[in-house]
Amino acid sequence: MLEVCNIDTFYGKIQALWGVSLRIDEAEIVALVGANGAGKTTLLNTISGLLCPASGSATFLDKRIDGLTPHYIAELGISHIPEGRRLFPVMSVRENLEMGAYTYHAWKRKEETLEEVYRVFPLLKEREGQLARTLSGGEQQMLAMGRGLMSRPRLCMFDEPSSGLAPRLVLEVFKVIKTLREQGITILLIEQNVKRTLEIADRAYVLENGRIVSEGKSSELLQNNHIKKAYLGL
Amino acid sequence: MKKLLKSSFSKSIFTFAIAVLLMTIIRNPYHVGILIFLGMNLIITMGLSLLMGYAGQISLGQAAFFGLGAYTTGILTTKLGLPIITAFPLSILLTVSIAFLVGIPTLRLRGHYLAMATLGLGEIVHIVFNELLSLTGGPSGFGNIPLIKIFGIELDNDYKYFVFVWAIVAFILFLSLNIINSRMGRALKSIHREENTASTLGVNTSRLKLTIFVISAGFASMAGFLYAHYVTFLSPGTFSLRFSILLVTMVAVGGMENIWGAITGTVVLTLLPEYLRFFKDFDILIYGIILMSIMILRPEGLYGIKIPLKRLRNNS
Ligand SMILES: Nc1ncnc2c1ncn2[C@@H]1O[C@H](COP(=O)(O)OP(=O)(O)O)[C@@H](O)[C@H]1O
Numbered sequence: 001m002l003e004v005c006n007i008d009t010f011y012g013k014i015q016a017l018w019g020v021s022l023r024i025d026e027a028e029i030v031a032l033v034g035a036n037g038a039g040k041t042t043l044l045n046t047i048s049g050l051l052c053p054a055s056g057s058a059t060f061l062d063k064r065i066d067g068l069t070p071h072y073i074a075e076l077g078i079s080h081i082p083e084g085r086r087l088f089p090v091m092s093v094r095e096n097l098e099m100g101a102y103t104y105h106a107w108k109r110k111e112e113t114l115e116e117v118y119r120v121f122p123l124l125k126e127r128e129g130q131l132a133r134t135l136s137g138g139e140q141q142m143l144a145m146g147r148g149l150m151s152r153p154r155l156c157m158f159d160e161p162s163s164g165l166a167p168r169l170v171l172e173v174f175k176v177i178k179t180l181r182e183q184g185i186t187i188l189l190i191e192q193n194v195k196r197t198l199e200i201a202d203r204a205y206v207l208e209n210g211r212i213v214s215e216g217k218s219s220e221l222l223q224n225n226h227i228k229k230a231y232l233g234l
Numbered sequence: 235m236k237k238l239l240k241s242s243f244s245k246s247i248f249t250f251a252i253a254v255l256l257m258t259i260i261r262n263p264y265h266v267g268i269l270i271f272l273g274m275n276l277i278i279t280m281g282l283s284l285l286m287g288y289a290g291q292i293s294l295g296q297a298a299f300f301g302l303g304a305y306t307t308g309i310l311t312t313k314l315g316l317p318i319i320t321a322f323p324l325s326i327l328l329t330v331s332i333a334f335l336v337g338i339p340t341l342r343l344r345g346h347y348l349a350m351a352t353l354g355l356g357e358i359v360h361i362v363f364n365e366l367l368s369l370t371g372g373p374s375g376f377g378n379i380p381l382i383k384i385f386g387i388e389l390d391n392d393y394k395y396f397v398f399v400w401a402i403v404a405f406i407l408f409l410s411l412n413i414i415n416s417r418m419g420r421a422l423k424s425i426h427r428e429e430n431t432a433s434t435l436g437v438n439t440s441r442l443k444l445t446i447f448v449i450s451a452g453f454a455s456m457a458g459f460l461y462a463h464y465v466t467f468l469s470p471g472t473f474s475l476r477f478s479i480l481l482v483t484m485v486a487v488g489g490m491e492n493i494w495g496a497i498t499g500t501v502v503l504t505l506l507p508e509y510l511r512f513f514k515d516f517d518i519l520i521y522g523i524i525l526m527s528i529m530i531l532r533p534e535g536l537y538g539i540k541i542p543l544k545r546l547r548n549n550s
């Protein structure tokens with residue numbers, strides 16, 4: 001479904017990604033793990049078009065997407081749920097959700113999608129008219145996820161959805177991600193919580209200093225000595 | 235009543251009704267004249283509010299667009315003898331095209347390039363007004379611009395023109411409110427502080443900013459058209475950078491959160507100098523002090539200020 005090939009991405013003169021390649025198949029949960037500053041967000045931003053790679057290619061559903069503008073990539077069916085939620089603080093919950101349906105094909109079905117999203121996050125329906133900035137951290141994350149689903153995406157990319165949440169809410173987030181996959185949505189999940197992430201992902205990539213250092217089935221990575229030492233604290 | 239006020243149509247009709255009511259109460263040609271200029275300013279600042287408050291961009295070229303609208307209709311009707319009904323769309327079209335050409339390269343970039351580009355445009359337009367002697371009469375300007383005739387009625391006094399201008403103010407308000415409440419308006423609201431996020435949700439941010447900039451130039455041009463056929467005489471001084479800055483200040487002082495802020499700011503800053511005349515030579519000084527106090531005490535703008543009277547009444 002998504003094929004990233006040998007991507008180099010720079011911030012000015014500083015190179016942040018070095019020949020990164022990654023593949024995601026239909027209906028998979030693929031995890032991208034790595035320490036703070038490894039380049040996970042940079043890779044996501046490169047896929048969604050916020051950053052333009054200096055070399056390499058990205059293909060989504062057999063279409064080259066590297067170098068395209070973000071709004072065009074969104075139309076193709078990639079949803080990016082950004083780090084730090086990035087809600088529209090002075091819009092209501094409902095308005096935030098409707099913004100998620102901004103793409104041409106999603107706008108026509110937004111009422112229907114809204115019902116579906118409310119079914120996944122009943123709490124958002126209760127808070128419908130409230131301003132986004134008045135929500136608690138957990139509610140804000142639910143809203144960010146709900147907004148990301150409003151475009152009826154084929155591929156959802158979550159950037160650290162559990163960061164800053166209480167353990168109970170972290171479980172909730174992971175549960176939602178699993179349900180989404182059951183509904184046929186493909187998922188790229190970025191997390192710093194390596195253990196829990198590897199437990200729900202089918203496959204994973206490990207990013208260190210802008211390079212992919214290992215990849216494979218989650219179950220295999222969980223047994224990998226380097227990963228055990230560096231990320232699992234075993 | 236509240237429900238009625240909620241729809242943009244009734245808000246616009248309501249505004250128009252208040253204005254006309256005010257006119258019948260005032261019955262003083264000088265004051266009616268001031269309210270005509272207020273109407274023109276409002277037409278410009280409503281567009282500027284969409285651009286500044288919603289799209290987060292500043293234009294220092296609104297006076298130039300105002301001037302382009304005025305000069306185009308003025309020249310077409312006097313020098314070329316075109317009927318006003320033909321000159322009107324041409325003057326809007328010319329202004330909007332120039333805004334489009336300026337906006338295309340600048341609005342692709344992030345940051346305040348639009349402010350710089352429109353600053354330059356304002357200067358160029360000003361120079362053209364001054365130097366194109368055969369058409370514009372240069373620094374001393376030109377006159378004899380015909381009056382507007384509508385349904386056989388010539389708008390030859392301030393009262394008739396007042397009704398005409400405020401009907402257009404109401405129409406522009408109606409248009410603006412509809413833009414704000416549309417899918418496009420929602421997107422505008424979203425790009426202000428979260429441009430990246432908006433773009434990953436599918437908003438074509440540069441095209442959106444360009445559209446709103448062109449609309450704001452169109453509004454300014456509309457005001458220019460009204461100005462030309464009211465004053466019937468044009469000279470470059472009116473369309474200077476000073477006026478552009480004043481327009482931006484009106485929006486900032488009133489508040490950029492929504493269009494009512496721009497309206498508040500425009501009313502206050504248009505009428506304030508009239509009241510300050512009383513202070514003779516000190517008027518500019520006092521005007522400056524009032525402006526500074528507003529910006530220091532209430533940086534988010536005048537609109538939405540809680541009137542303390544209400545609190546006093548509640549306390550007692
Ligand atoms: N806007 C930026 N400008 C310059 N350098 C940046 C910028 N954003 C991130 N970086 C650098 O790129 C590297 C990768 O950052 P990031 O992708 O945010 O990591 P992660 O998401 O894995 O924590 C870091 O060294 C970071 O300092």
Ligand SMILES: [Mg+2]
Nearest residue numbers: 040041042083
């Ligand atoms: Mg990150």
